[in-house]
Amino acid sequence: xxxxxxxxxxxxxxxxxxxxxxxxxxxxxxxxxxxxxxxxxxxxxxxxxxxxxxxxxxxxxxxxxxxxxxxxxxxxxxxxxxxxxxxxxxxxxxxxxxxxxxxxxxxxxxxxxxxxx
Numbered sequence: 001x002x003x004x005x006x007x008x009x010x011x012x013x014x015x016x017x018x019x020x021x022x023x024x025x026x027x028x029x030x031x032x033x034x035x036x037x038x039x040x041x042x043x044x045x046x047x048x049x050x051x052x053x054x055x056x057x058x059x060x061x062x063x064x065x066x067x068x069x070x071x072x073x074x075x076x077x078x079x080x081x082x083x084x085x086x087x088x089x090x091x092x093x094x095x096x097x098x099x100x101x102x103x104x105x106x107x108x109x110x111x112x113x114x115x116x117x
Contacts (some may be wrong), residue, residue: 001094004087009094012075021069028068029092032076036089046085056080 016025
């Protein structure tokens, strides 16, 4: 996993944990991964540097609003706005790794979570 994917996945993981919505976000992320894998045109469009951020964000709204939480929707927009859409699948899959690290650390001592970098 790249440092970039890890950084973004940690941010989303911490948000999900803070809001106690990890299970909800995890399901949304699984759905997004499926959509991403099944639609190379989507990957190409969101990764295209010639398309404006505004058009990409309008597209994300039209496709995903109401299907994912506002925080996951905004997370997608941030990734696209920062020109990181090519890394989206890796970022989304890295979230599962963050969950494993969290549960391993809690299982070790029952009290603390650790950020492993």
